[in-house]
Amino acid sequence: MIRADSDIVLEVHGLRATVNDIEILKGIDLTVRRGEIHAIMGTNGSGKSTLAKVLAGHEAYRVTGGSVVFEGGNLLDLEPEARARAGVFLAFQYPIEIPGVANSHFLRLAYNTLRAQRGEEELDPLEFEDFVRDKMKLLEMNPDFLDRGVNEGFSGGEKKRNEILQMALLEPRLAILDETDSGLDIDALRIVTQGVNRLANRDNAIILVTHYQRMLNHIVPDYVHVMESGRIVKTGEKSLALELETRGYDWVSGERRAAAGV
Amino acid sequence: MGTVTVAGGYLESLLQGQPRPPSSPLAWFNQLRADAVERASALKVPTTRDEEWRFTDISPLLGLSFQPVSAGSALDAADVGRFHLKEAAIRLVFVDGVYAPALSRRPEKVGTGPVVANLSEAVVAHATMVKPHLARHARFQDDVFTAVNTAFMHDGALVFLPRGAAIRSPIHLLFIASQKAAASHPRCLVIAEAGSEAMVIEDYVTLQQEAYVNNAVTEIVLADHARIDHVRIQRDGIEAFHLGRCAVSLARESRYRSVAIALGARISRYNLDTLLAAEGAECTLDGLALITGRQLADTHTCIDHAMPHGTSRQSHKCIVDDTAHAVFNGKIMVRTGAQHTDSSQSSRNLLLGARARVDTKPQLEIFADDVKCAHGATVGQLDSEEVFYLKSRGLTETAARNLLTYAFGAEIIDRIPVASLKHRLERTVLDHTQRS
Numbered sequence: 191m192i193r194a195d196s197d198i199v200l201e202v203h204g205l206r207a208t209v210n211d212i213e214i215l216k217g218i219d220l221t222v223r224r225g226e227i228h229a230i231m232g233t234n235g236s237g238k239s240t241l242a243k244v245l246a247g248h249e250a251y252r253v254t255g256g257s258v259v260f261e262g263g264n265l266l267d268l269e270p271e272a273r274a275r276a277g278v279f280l281a282f283q284y285p286i287e288i289p290g291v292a293n294s295h296f297l298r299l300a301y302n303t304l305r306a307q308r309g310e311e312e313l314d315p316l317e318f319e320d321f322v323r324d325k326m327k328l329l330e331m332n333p334d335f336l337d338r339g340v341n342e343g344f345s346g347g348e349k350k351r352n353e354i355l356q357m358a359l360l361e362p363r364l365a366i367l368d369e370t371d372s373g374l375d376i377d378a379l380r381i382v383t384q385g386v387n388r389l390a391n392r393d394n395a396i397i398l399v400t401h402y403q404r405m406l407n408h409i410v411p412d413y414v415h416v417m418e419s420g421r422i423v424k425t426g427e428k429s430l431a432l433e434l435e436t437r438g439y440d441w442v443s444g445e446r447r448a449a450a451g452v
Numbered sequence: 453m454g455t456v457t458v459a460g461g462y463l464e465s466l467l468q469g470q471p472r473p474p475s476s477p478l479a480w481f482n483q484l485r486a487d488a489v490e491r492a493s494a495l496k497v498p499t500t501r502d503e504e505w506r507f508t509d510i511s512p513l514l515g516l517s518f519q520p521v522s523a524g525s526a527l528d529a530a531d532v533g534r535f536h537l538k539e540a541a542i543r544l545v546f547v548d549g550v551y552a553p554a555l556s557r558r559p560e561k562v563g564t565g566p567v568v569a570n571l572s573e574a575v576v577a578h579a580t581m582v583k584p585h586l587a588r589h590a591r592f593q594d595d596v597f598t599a600v601n602t603a604f605m606h607d608g609a610l611v612f613l614p615r616g617a618a619i620r621s622p623i624h625l626l627f628i629a630s631q632k633a634a635a636s637h638p639r640c641l642v643i644a645e646a647g648s649e650a651m652v653i654e655d656y657v658t659l660q661q662e663a664y665v666n667n668a669v670t671e672i673v674l675a676d677h678a679r680i681d682h683v684r685i686q687r688d689g690i691e692a693f694h695l696g697r698c699a700v701s702l703a704r705e706s707r708y709r710s711v712a713i714a715l716g717a718r719i720s721r722y723n724l725d726t727l728l729a730a731e732g733a734e735c736t737l738d739g740l741a742l743i744t745g746r747q748l749a750d751t752h753t754c755i756d757h758a759m760p761h762g763t764s765r766q767s768h769k770c771i772v773d774d775t776a777h778a779v780f781n782g783k784i785m786v787r788t789g790a791q792h793t794d795s796s797q798s799s800r801n802l803l804l805g806a807r808a809r810v811d812t813k814p815q816l817e818i819f820a821d822d823v824k825c826a827h828g829a830t831v832g833q834l835d836s837e838e839v840f841y842l843k844s845r846g847l848t849e850t851a852a853r854n855l856l857t858y859a860f861g862a863e864i865i866d867r868i869p870v871a872s873l874k875h876r877l878e879r880t881v882l883d884h885t886q887r888s
């Protein structure tokens with residue numbers, strides 16, 4: 191839902207970043223407003239996950255240029271935990287396993303940290319249990335996943351669902367979903383995307399990284415961006431995704447080469 | 453009471469002014485002590501030149517001047533109530549090594565039922581059962597500390613489980629340090645006859661934070677099909693010396709499970725020797741050392757597969773902060789003829805301080821050919837991707853590190869089959885990790 195008068199949630203300007211001194215992001219410009227859903231597509235290795243992790247504050251990536259303003263403040267000044275508390279959420283492409291840390295304990299800590307931030311009272315384990323079970327129902331998740339280690343031995347799809355469960359608990363202002371659809375079976379895709387749609391509202395924004403139109407059938411984007419070699423090379427409406435599906439990325443690259451006269 | 457006089461600096465300083473335990477009505481018991489005194493005088497206190505003590509410099513112990521333990525415990529129930537475990541209906545309490553009947557809670561002895569009693573008294577009534585085992589498993593011939601313990605052998609626990617007996621309540625053996633510069637020599641013997649079952653918790657705690665010595669020896673004998681769960685918690689004072697030894701002997705198809713946690717003491721050493729003496733015996737040894745400051749915790753274990761079809765599982769972990777130093781030496785011996793032995797050992801270590809140190813040495817000696825032996829050791833820091841994942845959900849760096857450290861230790865603590873003790877220790881680990 192595009193609202194012309196809506197405030198800007200995220201403003202990325204000329205963002206450059208390196209990892210191990212290799213430049214991966216080579217000048218990203220992106221503006222995301224309240225209530226918007228942006229899809230980012232692009233070839234493997236074009237830098238989509240790098241962008242997501244730079245926004246979340248991963249210390250392996252060094253920002254070498256440009257700016258990122260989130261809700262009016264400089265996001266790059268904040269530690270990862272401060273970004274999370276300010277309302278940035280990244281659903282990882284490859285969520286890691288943390289054996290030994292009970293999922294319920296982890297989810298409660300994360301949720302209570304947020305509540306403390308908002309000046310609300312923390313939930314005790316029993317109160318939290320009721321609360322999280324309700325959220326799990328929305329995602330049709332078995333409560334047994336609370337008792338296991340964080341993502342420990344979860345299947346690929348189960349990990350993705352656990353990520354969206356965290357999104358549901360933390361209610362971010364900006365959610366970046368990095369290939370949340372990959373690894374989900376057809377039913378899970380429907381359930382998870384329904385969950386995301388329920389969480390999307392006029393005040394928050396979502397960036398979806400995906401390779402497939404089928405995700406965008408469920409969560410309809412306002413904009414589709416195409417990344418290539420660390421830049422956003424094309425932006426369009428949702429129809430762009432369909433066009434990509436039939437014509438492939440070569441078409442975008444070809445168009446660019448033609449425009450550049452090479 | 454006379455004074456034991458033996459040669460050797462350590463013993464001299466240790467024994468100076470230490471009253472000799474009252475003599476027993478049993479001649480063989482007195483003889484054991486006398487032999488041990490003789491042996492102790494011949495043996496030397498190990499130095500770091502001894503292979504078995506390479507990393508553990510025990511010399512600060514030699515600088516300690518011991519004071520005799522004042523007779524009769526001045527403690528009352530209110531002082532020790534916080535150490536009670538609600539699951540344990542049976543509790544023997546020892547204060548500075550001396551049995552405190554008023555603080556203890558013993559089961560009624562019915563006919564030929566199980567015995568849980570103070571060793572020095574019970575040995576008289578149960579001499580025929582005790583004599584074949586006492587000092588037969590934890591031999592003092594080559595170990596000066598075991599020899600000293602045996603020389604001073606007096607109070608401690610005797611647990612006797614007749615054939616087929618099962619004690620449902622955990623047996624809580626609570627060793628409380630209350631006086632500085634005291635030397636305690638608790639001695640425990642657990643005899644589990646065929647098919648019997650019990651859980652024994654050895655728990656070393658303190659009411660004071662100055663130097664003292666605990667030199668504890670425990671022997672556990674399992675007959676065919678017996679099952680013993682053994683929990684050992686060493687939370688001695690921060691200036692204390694803890695020298696612990698446990699010798700376990702397993703008969704056919706018996707099962708011994710041990711969880712040993714070392715949290716306290718300035719310098720601690722625990723030797724756990726497990727002999728799988730008959731076919732189909734099974735043991736699980738889990739250990740955790742959680743140390744900080746300038747603590748040193750040394751664990752030496754030996755699992756001796758002497759007969760076929762034995763199973764052993766071992767997981768040892770160390771969490772080492774500041775300039776602390778952890779040592780693990782895990783020997784697995786598979787003797788000729790101990791075919792179809794199935795053994796696995798893992799040593800995992802977390803170094804939190806830049807100057808923290810761990811020395812881990814798995815030692816496999818395999819003389820049989822048809823066996824399954826797996827082992828591995830890791831030493832590392834917290835995983836930065838795990839820390840980032842937690843931070844990306846709003847946890848501070850400190851909270852993330854604490855949670856991961858806690859989880860590392862909790863894996864071992866989780867195996868303690870007593871809920872209240874488990875929760876208490878989990879709290880301790882949380883407090884510990886939050887402190888650092």
Ligand SMILES: Nc1ncnc2c1ncn2[C@@H]1O[C@H](COP(=O)(O)OP(=O)(O)OP(=O)(O)O)[C@@H](O)[C@H]1O
Nearest residue numbers: 209210212214233234235236237238239240241250
């Ligand atoms: N730590 C690293 N060291 C070296 N190269 C890296 C590192 N992290 C990322 N890269 C490189 O950066 C480029 C971008 O990676 P990124 O994960 O952002 O791609 P992506 O667009 O998300 O791809 P995919 O669609 O396959 O998920 C890749 O070429 C990758 O190999």
Ligand SMILES: [Mg+2]
Nearest residue numbers: 238239240283
């Ligand atoms: Mg990616």
